[in-house]
Structures are given as structure tokens and as C-alpha cells.
Amino acid sequence: MKRSIEDTPIVLIGAGNLATNLAKALYRKGFRIVQVYSRTEESARELAQKVEAEYTTDLAEVNPYAKLYIVSLKDSAFAELLQGIVEGKREEALMVHTAGSIPMNVWEGHVPHYGVFYPMQTFSKQREVDFKEIPFFIEASSTEDAAFLKAIASTLSNCVYDADSEQRKSLHLAAVFTCNFTNHMYALAAELLKKYNLPFDVMLPLIDETARKVHELEPKTAQTGPAIRYDENVIGNHLRMLADDPAMQRLYELLSRSIHERQ
Amino acid sequence: MKRSIEDTPIVLIGAGNLATNLAKALYRKGFRIVQVYSRTEESARELAQKVEAEYTTDLAEVNPYAKLYIVSLKDSAFAELLQGIVEGKREEALMVHTAGSIPMNVWEGHVPHYGVFYPMQTFSKQREVDFKEIPFFIEASSTEDAAFLKAIASTLSNCVYDADSEQRKSLHLAAVFTCNFTNHMYALAAELLKKYNLPFDVMLPLIDETARKVHELEPKTAQTGPAIRYDENVIGNHLRMLADDPAMQRLYELLSRSIHERQ
Numbered sequence: 142m143k144r145s146i147e148d149t150p151i152v153l154i155g156a157g158n159l160a161t162n163l164a165k166a167l168y169r170k171g172f173r174i175v176q177v178y179s180r181t182e183e184s185a186r187e188l189a190q191k192v193e194a195e196y197t198t199d200l201a202e203v204n205p206y207a208k209l210y211i212v213s214l215k216d217s218a219f220a221e222l223l224q225g226i227v228e229g230k231r232e233e234a235l236m237v238h239t240a241g242s243i244p245m246n247v248w249e250g251h252v253p254h255y256g257v258f259y260p261m262q263t264f265s266k267q268r269e270v271d272f273k274e275i276p277f278f279i280e281a282s283s284t285e286d287a288a289f290l291k292a293i294a295s296t297l298s299n300c301v302y303d304a305d306s307e308q309r310k311s312l313h314l315a316a317v318f319t320c321n322f323t324n325h326m327y328a329l330a331a332e333l334l335k336k337y338n339l340p341f342d343v344m345l346p347l348i349d350e351t352a353r354k355v356h357e358l359e360p361k362t363a364q365t366g367p368a369i370r371y372d373e374n375v376i377g378n379h380l381r382m383l384a385d386d387p388a389m390q391r392l393y394e395l396l397s398r399s400i401h402e403r404q
Numbered sequence: 405m406k407r408s409i410e411d412t413p414i415v416l417i418g419a420g421n422l423a424t425n426l427a428k429a430l431y432r433k434g435f436r437i438v439q440v441y442s443r444t445e446e447s448a449r450e451l452a453q454k455v456e457a458e459y460t461t462d463l464a465e466v467n468p469y470a471k472l473y474i475v476s477l478k479d480s481a482f483a484e485l486l487q488g489i490v491e492g493k494r495e496e497a498l499m500v501h502t503a504g505s506i507p508m509n510v511w512e513g514h515v516p517h518y519g520v521f522y523p524m525q526t527f528s529k530q531r532e533v534d535f536k537e538i539p540f541f542i543e544a545s546s547t548e549d550a551a552f553l554k555a556i557a558s559t560l561s562n563c564v565y566d567a568d569s570e571q572r573k574s575l576h577l578a579a580v581f582t583c584n585f586t587n588h589m590y591a592l593a594a595e596l597l598k599k600y601n602l603p604f605d606v607m608l609p610l611i612d613e614t615a616r617k618v619h620e621l622e623p624k625t626a627q628t629g630p631a632i633r634y635d636e637n638v639i640g641n642h643l644r645m646l647a648d649d650p651a652m653q654r655l656y657e658l659l660s661r662s663i664h665e666r667q
Contacts, residue, residue: 158628216630216637242630242638261606263614263628267621274609300609311600314642318593319607320614321629322659323586328623328666330581337574343524344582345619346537346563351526351583352615356608358530360591365421365526366584367479367505374479375505379577388665392658396585399655403591 146292147171152204153194154226155213156184158264159239161191163213166272168192170296176204180218200225205234209293211258213239219247227251235286241313244306245280256281258290259309260298263320272297278304278312329389361404368400409555410434415467416457417489418476419447421527422502424454426476429535431455433559439467443481463488468497472556474521476502482510490514498549504576507569508543519544521553522572523561526583535560541567541575592652624667631663 151172153164156179164174174194179185182198189196197203200222203210212219212226219238227236227248236248237258248255257280262270277294279301281287287303294301304312327348331341354363367375376397383390414435416427419442427437437455442448445461452459460466463485466473475482475489482501490499490511498517501510504524511518520543525533540557542564544550550566557564567575590611594604617626630638639660646653 215633216635242641262610263617263626265617265621265626265628267625268617270613274612276606276609300606302606308600308602310641310645311596311602312606314645315593315596315600315602315607316610317629317631317642317656318589318596320610321627321631321663323589323611323614324618324623324627325631325659325663325666326581326586326589327618328627329662330578331623332666333574333578333581337571337578339571339574339578341618341622343539343563343565343575344578346539347525347579347583348586348615348618349537350533351586352611354526354528354531355587355590355604355611358528359604360587360594362530363526363528364584364587364591365528366580368580368584368588370478372479378505378573379580382573382577388662392662393580393585395655395658396588399592399651400584400588402651403588403595 146289146296148173149209149293150175150204150207151209151211152207153177153188153192153211153213154203154222155179155211155218156181156188157213157215158266159260160211160213161188161266162262162264162270162272163211163239163260164188164192164194165269166297167293172293172296175207178203201229205229205231208233208235210234210236211239212236216240216243219243223247223251235281235289237281237290241278241309241316244310245282246306248282254282254286256286256290257306257309258294259304259312260294261312261316263324273299276300276302278302278309280305280309329392332389364400364404366400368397369404371397371401409552409559411436412472412556413438413467413470414472414474415470416440416451416455416474416476417466417485418442418474418481419444419451420476420478421529422523423474423476424451424529425525425527425533425535426474426502426523427451427455427457428532429560430556435556435559438470441466463491468492468494471496471498473497473499474502475499479503479506482506486510486514498544498552500544500553504541504572504579507573508545509569511545517545517549519549519553520569520572521557522567522575523557524575524579526587536562539563539565541565541572543568543572592655595652627663627667629663631660632667634660634664 185196448459
């Protein structure tokens, strides 16, 4: 009987936001998640149930017979657990991590088959995302391993790319601005609106249009608002309104200067 | 013959991003834009042609018989031109401005009928927007004038609200974070990607998901990335990558601290 790629036995090391979304997406595509490891029993159990897998909180108990180990941990936890992850696994096992910020060569000398499987998206456990449009960036220790990882990624997404560790590091830095800092702008707006007893929902059309706009226009061309010409009058008023929150005031000023100076 | 609200003769004072989008939307709904004024002849002519109106660059030539004057100028230009705008107009004329940042009482003592007609959105001449979902915030010197403005706004949008000058000021400040600063995050990401020879388009799914996410989750709950726990390792690497651009580096650091401290 011919085996399909979905028969690949997969172990998930980690049960956080990314691991949860990725495991569920793979499970739905028919992949066999055999086990989930997490240091937190609740997280391990919760994810394992969702994908019909076993779970453990003990690295020594991790199934040594899987073909693919997807390691999705915080950077600091990864460094700490690396030795325990690789120990006792078979020669043919392929070990990948999912971090934009970690170079592939952390695996070097630990296992013969390794790589990176980086889906560039913001993941929260509370929200399902559509994997079809998520760009996956793949790197591996051999072209065969890369091809195998790309085949798996392609079952989930239409956007699968090769990227070396330098490129991935750059993408990750840009993604922090694009997503994490952008979301923080929403959070600061939400904080202000709460202070003024206004609902955040009223901002959603503006949020959506700001995002849609850069599908058509370059972000610099799309820029609007008082900072472009550094309108002293409006900016001065806004800075006074933020006087009770010097940290937000400082951010407002620096961001306005940055917009003005980079026009 | 009964006259409908669309027969209201409207003069546009200003032909910038907001004026252009608003005039075109009104024109499409069947409103009669009788004239466009702009200090720049090219802008005046361009917009006038689009909405089948006359145009002028001389405030003294502005049609004195219109019912509604929509003033959509930069805040500084508005203060400068206010006297010329109100001069020679009829008693029954209704004068409104479209600025989030300018209180209604700038009109006080100049004309008997006045108000504010503020569509909270980011407008660029190069891009058409769907007015149906744009929140309009209305304020007027009388309930009759407010009702009239709300009736006009309602022909364009499903989201028409009353808002006094204080509320509008707060909304405008929040909108600067939500839109202008957010777009600048996209612009900084675009700058980084250009430096690294990577295409900006690869960020679009992340931009879209970041925006969609806050339809479901509060921005604070939606936050992801290295700044939440102030991951020294990732943040340190990113700061080193930005060493050639101290202004961007400083912004990265402040934004990361802000995310961390406001969690």
C-alpha cells in the first residue's frame, strides 16, 4: 500500500498559540499527530484532545518513533529544552522549529535531519485562522528534507517559500512592526476610547480600510493625518490631551516625527 | 413639485483627499455640487470635472446661493480663510467643516447656521472607499440643522452618530493611533523589507489578519510577539539589526516597552 504524506507521524513539542493553530490545521488535513508535549499539563491535554493525540509533560516520554518533530516553543524555552528534545530520537527523524527569530543552525551537531517551518502569522488560541493564505518559509539541512517540508506546508497553504535564516530574521523583524506594533496601536486607541467612554467598535471601519489600502497603495503613499506636514496645532492639542500619560505622549510625539521625517 | 434632499445646492470648499472622496460620493448619490473652491487651480478643476461642478480659486467668487457649504481644508488653512468663507453668504446657508480636530464653535458669531460633518476614515485621492460603513459624526447649531445633516449623511452611510466637539476630539486622537500610526508601522516594515530585498506583499496576509483579529478579540487579548514578556534575546537581536537607523531602533524599543508595560 502506498503511504501518503498525511501518514507522517508528527509530534508537536509545544502547545502555545502557534502550535495549537498549526496542529489543528494539520489534523484537519488528515495528518497523524501522535503526541503533544508541553511543560504545562493543561495546555498539553487541551491540544492533544483537539487533535486526537497522546500527551506528555515529560520530554523523556516523547515518542521516539515519529518522522517529524515540530518544535514550537518560546525562544528561551527552546534553548533550554533542546538537549532533551533531540535525545533518543531515531536517525531518520526530522526536527524543525517554527520561529522566525531562531537560525536553523541551532540544530547543527544535534541531529542529522533538521530545518525550519515558519508560518508568518499572528496566532491566538481563541481564534481560527485561514491557513490557505499564510506564507510559510521553509529551510532544511538537505534538499530532500526541504522538499518534504514544502510538501507538508503546501497541503495547508498556497504560499510556500524557501527562506534562509538571514531572510527569515528580516521577515520576522518586519512582522513585528507589521503586526505586533500595529496591534499595539489598536490597543492604545482602545485605551483612549475607554477613558472617553466611547466604544472601540467605531474604529473597525478605519482599521479595515487602513489595512485594505496598502493592498493598492504603498504605505508611504497611503499615509494621511496631521503628522505628514507636522501640523503643530493639531499635534500640540493631541499632546496636551495625553498629558496624563507621559509614556503615550512620548510615543505620539516620536511616531509623528518619524512620519514627518520619513515622508 | 416636492424637492428632495438631493436637490440641496452644495459648495465644496477644499479639494483635498477628504473633499474629493466626499464630493464624489455625494455626486453619485444625486446631490448637486454647484461649485468647488480650492486655492490650487488644478485641484479645483480636477474635482469640479468629476462632479460636474463649476470651480474657482477666488473665495470672493464662491456662489452665495448654496444651501450647504462643506469646508474641508487643512486646519491652518481653515483658520486663515474662515472670514472669506462666511462673507456674503445668505442667512439660511448652513456651513459645516469636516475636521475631527476643530471644535464646532469656530463658526460662532460668523454665521447663524453651522455644524460639523465628520466622516472618520482615511481618504486618498487615488483610492475609492465604500461610504456605507464609514461612521459619520454630526454636530450642529440647532436640532433642525443636525437633522438635515444626518439625513444627508444617511444617504451615504449606515453609521451616522451625534457627537459633540469633545467626543469628536477624542475620536480623532484615537483615529490617529488606529490609522495614521498603524499605517506608519506598515511603512517602517516596507522600508525594512526594501533594505533586505524582500517584497512587501508577503506581509499582506499578516496585515489583514491583524486587522480582522480585533473584530473578535480585544486588542490587548490579540497581542502576540516578543514584547509581551519582553523577550530580551529576540528584542536584543532586533535592536542590533536596527543599529544603522537609531530613530527606528528607538521606536522599536519604546513600542516594545509600551506593549510589555501595558499588558
